[in-house]
Amino acid sequence: QVQLVESGGGLVQPGGSLRLSCAASGFTFNNYAIGWFRQAPGKEREGVLCISSGDVSAYYSDSVKGRFTISRNNANNTVYLQMKSLKDEDTAVYYCATDLESFCTDPGDMNYWGKGTLVTVSS
Numbered sequence: 001q002v003q004l005v006e007s008g009g010g011l012v013q014p015g016g017s018l019r020l021s022c023a024a025s026g027f028t029f030n031n032y033a034i035g036w037f038r039q040a041p042g043k044e045r046e047g048v049l050c051i052s053s054g055d056v057s058a059y060y061s062d063s064v065k066g067r068f069t070i071s072r073n074n075a076n077n078t079v080y081l082q083m084k085s086l087k088d089e090d091t092a093v094y095y096c097a098t099d100l101e102s103f104c105t106d107p108g109d110m111n112y113w114g115k116g117t118l119v120t121v122s123s
Contacts, residue, residue, distance in 0.1 A: 009117030
């Protein structure tokens with residue numbers, strides 16, 4: 001069974017940093033791309049960043065460029081989202097997902113999702 005479990009969310013002040021983790025199981029992790037997504041209160045879910053099986057990252061959102069970084073560790077089947085210079089607007093539930101493709105594609109193609117972890121940016 002494909003399983004994705006997010007962790008690392010919490011309360012952080014504006015300008016602070018946080019690292020989220022996505023632990024994967026049930027598939028050959030190193031063969032497939034993993035993406036991070038978020039849903040803010042009252043808004044639709046949007047893509048944030050994606051990383052391919054070849055360790056190439058791609059931005060879905062211009063608003064996080066220069067602040068967020070995605071990485072993967074195939075040894076422990078984990079994808080990370082390092083968030084810096086956090087803003088109030090980054091408050092959202094963050095999800096990781098995959099469509100079992102080796103490359104990053106349309107977020108709408110993702111069909112395996114974690115339950116999410118809440119990030120709250122507030123002073």
